[in-house]
Amino acid sequence: MFITFEGIEGAGKGTAMERTSQWLDRQGRRTRLTREPGGSALGRELRALLLDREQSIEPEAELFLYLADRAQHVRQIIRPALARGETVLSDRYADSTLVYQGYGRGLDMAALITLQTLASGDLWPDLTFLLDLPPETGLERARARNKALGLERREGRFEAEDLAFHRRIRQGYLALAAQHPRFRIIDAGRSPEAVFQDIRLILEPLILLY
């Protein structure tokens, strides 16, 4: 089973994924935690370029770097893990491209879907958790985290965008979630424990099917 976690900056995807993977392990599932950008060896190089606040990257160039990351990630990491029967949990995937490059940067949605299909070999998640919360709260959390970890320059390119950008991102996610039944919207403005309990209740019946 291929599960993705999506949401704006500071939604708590990392914590939710950590708990979910520990719980899946206890259920006897072999899980593989991964992320975009940066799930593969080439992807880690691309990640450093993509998130560096000093880089000025044109929207089209940004798109192709994310797609290059995805092409490697799918073929070198995700598909082999799924073929071994593992449950793959990815911190961001295709929906991030549709939302950030589409709703955020204003690139054409139909073109994005065609290119994402090509880059991923038409691999879409079985299930997507959208960790939803107001951008004001998310940005505050993300900036505090980057500051505490000294990552403002290295990881701060998107955190530096204005509130209007992040509002478009949230609306974009909610629009996608309304279109695709694989989405589950989780209220991420609560404690990590409450967020995880929602995720567990959704996964419990599903892991019997996969």
Ligand code: TYD
């Ligand atoms: P990351 O550190 O993974 O996100 P977070 O701050 O939520 O932990 O940074 C990834 C950034 O890249 C994030 O701001 C969203 C952006 N992104 C895109 O614009 N397009 C994409 O296709 C992907 C995968 C990520």
